[in-house]
Amino acid sequence: MAAKESTLMAEIDENFLLCSICSERYKNAKILPCLHSFCEPCLGKLAEESGNITCPVCRRVHEPADSVADIEDNVFLNELLELFTEQDSEDKSKSKTCDMCEQGEVTKHCVECTFDICDNCARGHSKVRSTKSHRLVSVDEYRTVKSADPASVQPPVYCSIHSEYPVEFYCDTCDTAICLKCTALDHSKPEHQYRCVQVAAKDFAKNLSAVMDKMKVKETEANDSKISVQRVLECLDKVYLRVEESVREHIRKTIEEITRLIQEKGDELLTEVKGEYDKRRVNLTAQLKELDIAENDLTSTREYVEKLMHYGSASQLMSAKKGVDHQTEVLLKVQTQVEPVEDDYMDFQPCDDFCRDKCLGTIALLPQGTSWTLPTSLYGLVKKSRPWSEA
Template sequence: MASKMQGSAEFDERFLTCPVCLLHFRDPRVLPCLHTFCRECLQEWATKQQPLECPTCRTQVSLPDQGVDGLRTNFYVNNLLDFAAVKKGAGPGVPCQVCEGREEGARSWCVQCAVLLCESCTITHRRFPAMKGHQIVTQETLEASGGVPSSFQRKAFCPKHEDQVLTFYCEPCQTLVCVACTVVDHPRGDEHNPVEIGAVAERKKRHLQELLGNIQPRGREVEAALCDVKREISELPTSANAAIAQATAYFDQLMALLRDRKEEVVEEIGSRCRGVGKCLETEKEEIEFELAGLTSAFEFCKQTLAHGSDVHVIEIEGQARQRVEELLTASTKEVPTNLTARPSQVVFSEGTAVVEFRDDVARAGRVEVQVKVKVDASKCSVEIKPALPGFSNVCLLDTNGQISSELKDDVTVTLSDPSGQAVPTQLRGKGRGLWGISYTPEVRGNHRLEVNVNGRPVAGSPYDVSVQWSHSPHGEGELSYPTDLAVDMDGNIAVLEQGSKRVQIFDAKTGQSLRCFPVDGRCLFAIDIDSNGQFIVTSGHPFYSTQAIRVYSREGKLTKTLKPDCLSDPFGVAVLQDGRMVVADGTQKSCLLLQPDGSLIREIGKGQLQYPQFIAVDESRDLVFVTDWGAHKVFVFDLEGKLKFKFGKEGWNEGELQCPAGITLDPSGNMIVVNRDNCFLQVFGPDGTYLRTVAVVRERSHGIALTPDGHIAVACHSGQCIEFYKY
């Protein structure tokens, strides 16, 4: 309101008018909802309803103990009212309110006294010692000002000491006080701490500025929502007209079908009537002909009996008998006496009963109001993963639980390769407000992904999608048959490549290769990182007699090679904080707990494990977790070698294990396990209870690791890549 008032040369009456009485504010008071009304209007309003509701926004208001009188005064509105009165009263012909016009017209205004003064009275006013601090606003200042001058403010006086201005603020009491109050009622001490209002006001102004900063983003959201609603309101007649046009066309088609059917039936009735009539006319003629023959024979016989002589009767009787027998024989063969074999009338039969058709008509067409859930783009996010050229990749759009059956109509996705060519994308729902954006890049390099919801970009859009890792085992940034991975102390991904015989470090967020170093040995299998950031790599095969555990510095230099006699076929490895290691040995069908120098401490799982593969350790509980390909189970031992429990059912369904490979633990103690054969990446509780399936990964996936930002990294051996899944 202030900005609008100060930006105009003339006052807008609605800023000075009470919404209840529609007059200028009288003693304006502010409700907790920040709407202002006259004190008397609020008092009258409060007597009419309990609890009190704001007349403008209908918010329920709890009045202070003093009632309406306890509400805060809107000093800003008072200033506006004063200024409006001064602007109006400073015009020509307005008398001085002190000398009542005995001198020349009014020329200035005393803010404290709230009176118009002529020039003489102004000089006299300034001479009084008690009025030396009063603020005088001249006519020139009033006329030159396009709005309310910043210095034009009515002084606030103490309600207890009416001649004292409020100049202090007691923070414990949260009350404005005057100088007299600081001596009598609010002396500085343990219970009171009056401070000058200037410092307090500056702090409060900063708080108000913060509130403005908080309001503006929400205001923009509400304005955007208002624009959406206005747009939908403007589009509503169009959609209604379209629906009317569709309904009209639909029922016109139904009525046209009924008219056509009616004409067909009426025409068929006429045709059938003509056919039956022709049949009946033919039958009529035959019957009339037969009747004429019978009548003629009857009359002949009758006349012969009545008038013929005996000679005549004897002569004619034979001929008469023959004729009558012919007539009677023809009647028996050709015309049935009951007349059931001939068509007699045309009737109409209802194919569908009127009652049934009425029900069908009632179901013909349905009017619905589509409720379209609008997804807020500011609350959406997109998870970007590095991609392989030539392979399908999926980015995950998270609508933060906002589920919309019409989401595909609201979302636009554009993916461009480094040259600007568009890459086809598909949007598929994954449930729970998640949508997959799938695509298959063809070239390497940074791609650009733009995701808009309801015409607004999702936070962070456009995104850079790195397409860098390929099948080629030669270049840096490319992978060749990765078998295992680990997260280093900086949160980067260290990948052990069996094909290129090296360890390559990648930035987990961007997929960019940071560095790499070669490693020795054949049949590289597992990698882990100790508390000093050194890389521990297992390699070897009993047929080649190259089994070893090698330790590389953070810079990638080989520091030592361990070849203990107890080691035959090393697979997974996990390093403890004190440097001890747990290594799975396939030939010995056990796990070896080793000292940092490689000497054996004890065997774990001997006689219980069949083909141990990968290992995870929870030192807080002294537990070792081992995946077993042969048993299709996960075994859990303590570091003393005692079996705590095991779980797993062999199968190809969710919750079952089929050659379990990589394993890792989350902060809650849940186990994340990937199956090499059925490809399920699954989560099990600390007791081995199946919780959920995260994803279906590529075949022959080996080691896995949980990244600091909550993704599961999977080493896809046959896919020659690392895939990331949101956990």
């Protein structure tokens, strides 16, 4: 039994008496309209930071009262806290002096006053008109009942208007708990309909039981929905990883394919450029060789004839006349003033969108116009003769 009571106390302490903000026992617990409770100092810090109070549990925003102190007290929690504080004190020291006379050994506990008193004070407590109706129980009984059923030994709740009077009635008209004095002053019949607080609590508890049954159904629905959402979330994670891998693989293959295609088109362009370059180089080289031959022929003939004219005798000059006439006639017909058979213009014009056109670009060439090409040689159809000196 003691172990069961100890477990109950531990459960209540853990589930109900710890503030979720500071993770310590409540310090003057305040309850928000969303029915979540927090320490008054913790709510004060929240109000200072944002100007309003956002519930740290459900994230609902509540307009602040004039001050945090005006927020409704959670009487239930605060009374439980007092009981547990007393329990902690009792656990530390089983022997305690009377709260009233501070001399006698504690034997009784007054539920209404929450005092631990001795036998002498208990006798006087039972005779005084204002306290003779108070419930006095032995300390051992109080400890046992408090551990098993804390609600049965909690002190009364006092009226918020008349603090010296306990709450005894509930005004259905105003939907508020009231004291005896309230029934005569502010909540008198027939304007106000009120009833005994125990009767109202019994009816309210009955209605709450039906509401709690509906809430349990809603809890089950929420839990089932949560499981369903969690299952979809887990599946989504797996699908994401699979699709992500598929996308990455497709990207890799596409890059390889585009790279291969670019390389292929690039090779074609390079081949085209190389082919055009080789063709022009061959033609220009051939033209250069022809001009070199013509220049050498002209130079060697001119130098020979000039020497013959300068150093030779008349008979020698005339003996060579036939050959000189023939060679000079041939050489004077050679086309020596010509344009290059090819031009040097080549340009690469890149394509703006390879993915769209599948083209890297084109090689631009200037039109060759009327530039001539040499079918045989600079000598045309005239057969090139050997130098007359070799005849």
